[in-house]
Amino acid sequence: MTFFKFIHSYLLALFVFAFSFGTAQAAVILVYHHVSSETPASTSLSAEQFKKHLTYLRDNGFTVMALNDLIDSLKAGKTIVDKAVVITFDDGYTDIFEQAHPMLKLFDYPYTLFINPGKVAKNKSGYLTWAQLKAMADDGVLIANHGLHHDSLIKTPEGMSQEQWAAQKIAELQQSEQILADQLGQSWKYFALPYGEYTADIQQKLQDLNYVVFTQQSGAVGLDTDLTAIPRFPASQPYDKIKPLATKLKSLPFDVAASSQRSNTIVDANTPPEQLDKHIKIKVKDFYASQLNCFVSGQGRVDVNWAADKSSFDLQIKAPLDIGRVRANCTAPSIANPGRYYWYSRPWFVKTDDGSWYKD
Ligand SMILES: [Zn+2]
Known part of the structure; x- marks a missing residue:
């Protein structure tokens, strides 16, 4: 091998290495519930701490992206910008409208709300109303499906088979999707599993119906992530401190086989x-x-x-x-x-x- 050839192959190897490993591609999805100091600690963080999260994201090279942009990239197998972060909230509490929404607007960060239309219909205090949701939707908030009534898909009541229960909950999920379309003009077919509970069988059924599904277990998201079990990092207490959160925000997706x-x-x-x-x-x-x-x-x-x-x-x-x-x-x-x-x-x-x- 001549010196030139050696240098050439050395550079090529270096390039291949840098290309395959150096350019990390990872997205992280955060899940919040309440932004308030008056709600249960395990699903809350204070408005002050939430602002610290947004400031950290802004000052440390993260790209806060809209959930649909991330999902479109994953579906198309397209490159994800590294250190991409998606912000999501489950359950649709009023404090999101009062505390989080104005802050996110100020930072110009897109975000997603996963709501239960059955709960909105009941006008229970503490939950967002259709009027508030409409105002948020008009501000560009992506509003998606958290099931009709927030029932677990796996906790089958006595006298029913697992299949019957799951089928009933999935029928409700589709009803819920229709309500979102009618009330807000949004139908993304994005589903955040109540309590993050599912089975492989449920994954298959939701895939057949073209739903993209979000869990409540930790992990980074990449091109090999199963779109019927997308991980999200909880960012409420006790996981709301910046240092441990920073490690999660910078995390990378393992290449886990689809079967696993x-x-x-x-x-x-x-x-x-x-x-x-x-x-x-x-x-x-x-x-x-x-x-x-x-x-x-x-x-x-x-x-x-x-x-x-x-x-x-x-x-x-x-x-x-x-x-x-x-x-x-x-x-x-x-x-x-x-x-x-x-x-x-x-x-x-x-x-x-x-x-x-x-x-x-
Ligand atoms: Zn929930």
């Missing part, structure tokens, strides 16, 4: 760990397999067992999962982007000892 993004999520109490769906197929690129760290709610850090060819790993869960919403959160530091972490989360919904569902 449709796992068995419903678990009976005391299910032996070996029967859990804890296998994750993943591409090891721009991180070291040895640096993958996984934490399971209620169990702390769990070891992972990599396949010999490093194409997948198993979470070494040693005890039955806690009752309720449980998640495994896995992260690994990026090689090409120091200070940034890949992030993926898998949920399980674990029933109580007598086989009934845990309370919301």
